[in-house]
Amino acid sequence: MTVPIIHMENIKKHYGNVIALNGVTFDVAAGECHCLLGDNGAGKSTFIKTMSGVHKPTEGSITLEGKPMSFNSPRDAMEAGIATVFQDLAMIPLMSVTRNFFMGREPVKGRGLFKRFDIDKANEITMAEMRKMGINLRGPDQAVGTLSGGERQTVAIARAVYFGAKVLILDEPTSALGVRQTSNVLATINRVRKQGIGVVFISHNVRHAMAVGDRFTVLNRGQTLGTARKGEISASDLQDLMAGGQELAELEGSLGGTI
């Protein structure tokens, strides 16, 4: 096992008297896709927000490439190479793909008063990066609003990768997508992982996780229920762990084993 890029040890997060996370340990290595599974309310969102610098943990340590880290803002985390693609994607539908791609980090040319947005370079990079991800844009000026959900997800991922992400956190990237788009996004995740980036894939869909995951960690009621490698655990076991076992087994019986 290689040294993990990021290691989160015994993370606890309390909001007043609510314990959102009660000791979560998680790590991700380069070129690995580590899936974080859990049902609604399990603490997935809180956990990734801690990882991406939105929240500070109440207790616990974060180690990045062997060095202890403390993020004060999402910007800190971004600069350290932890990129998060949240469900809202941080995309603006009315703006072109290029303008979205470089939003807040525009390349410039010229100097002084003539310092300007190098739009040709930006267009070229955008087209090239999107092509690498298997998406052929009509043109770099195409508005993001005209892209499908899967394509938007891919733009967001490509943007994170281009700007030097070492760890890429994907928050339920497939939850709102159709079958075809889901497989496109999963293929993209696979491609990103092969470039040596550590992917954290958050999902509550076991089948999607099984398709790309190398390791699986199940979160339930703010605690990790354990981590398994690919091949060590079956999809139905994961499903049971996520739902807390019992109840789902009963439900499954009444639904004829369809979920």
Add this chain to the structure above:
Amino acid sequence: MSTAKLGQPDERIKSESLATKLMKRPELGAIGGVVLVTIFFLVTADRTMFTLSGIMNFMTPAAQLGILGIAAAMLMIGGEFDLSIGSMVAFAGMVFAALTVNAGLPLIVAIPLTLGVAAALGAANGLIVIRTGLPSFIVTLAGLFVLRGAALVGLKIFTGGSTQLRGVRDAVEGDFLAPIFSGDAFGFLFDWLAAAGMIETFKSGAPKIPGIPVEIIWFVLFALAATYVLLRTPIGNWIFATGGDSLAASNSGVPVRRVKISLFMLTAMAAALVAIITVIDAGSTDARRGFMKEFEAIITAVIGGCLLTGGYGSAIGAFFGAIIFGMVTIGLTYTRFDQDWFQIFLGTMLLLAVIFNNVIRRRVTGER
């Protein structure tokens, strides 16, 4: 995996014709409007409307409104409104007149001071909007009344009871900066053209128009600068992003607060510029200056393709929107129509523009 091969466009996307591409430009509506209005007046108006002096006649009010309209458009693209710009014209006019007449300051001091006061008030608007999270519509509506009232009260203080402050022209007479903010530019060119017999002249041989009114020059330069900033600089990208979705923009590292405050400062300074130009031109200022201009400026921006929801629009569109405005206000006097048709026309134009913009937005975003 995607079915499309590398380097080849997706077969399901039809290539676009030039017409479709043009349809997606925000300023299309305004340019179309200019063409329609021109045709209308070519048919109905007296021929003198489209002589050189006729054009200057309608371009002057267009320019004064356009400077406000372009700034309002940039602010609207950034996702906010400023209803206080009309009152700001009156207030800045009062400040400027008081500085030049009462304090006797030269323009090189009075102009930066006036712009500075306006910028500070604009920044205050922006700060209140950001701090309270209230819609800028309501915050600047308060500004509309406060500044109008302050202009009135201020004028009474500086004049000892009158609502009009005179004597600005005498006060700035001979100031080396005056030609930049008043009168006509390129006079020598027009003299030369007149001498060469290329433009109309009076019997004396002097050209019928002595030059291009300076506000038109300011208007054109401002439109070009605003377009450059919007389309070719990082700041332009930040303005679009801020208006499109301020949360997404700020998550991506765009300094949303700074962008918004700067835009509020810009609209206030544009109002101050218009105040300076028109006050020097008229030689006096009064409390009604800039009355209703905030609405006209917003209409100009909307005709120019700005969406009320922000994130979309163009400075060139506002430029043409202002020209439509000028043509209609002045143009009606060249026709046999009653002048009062103006407001009916204005309202109709606004409604059509909003409906048209909505359709365009759907096309751009591919909404169905």
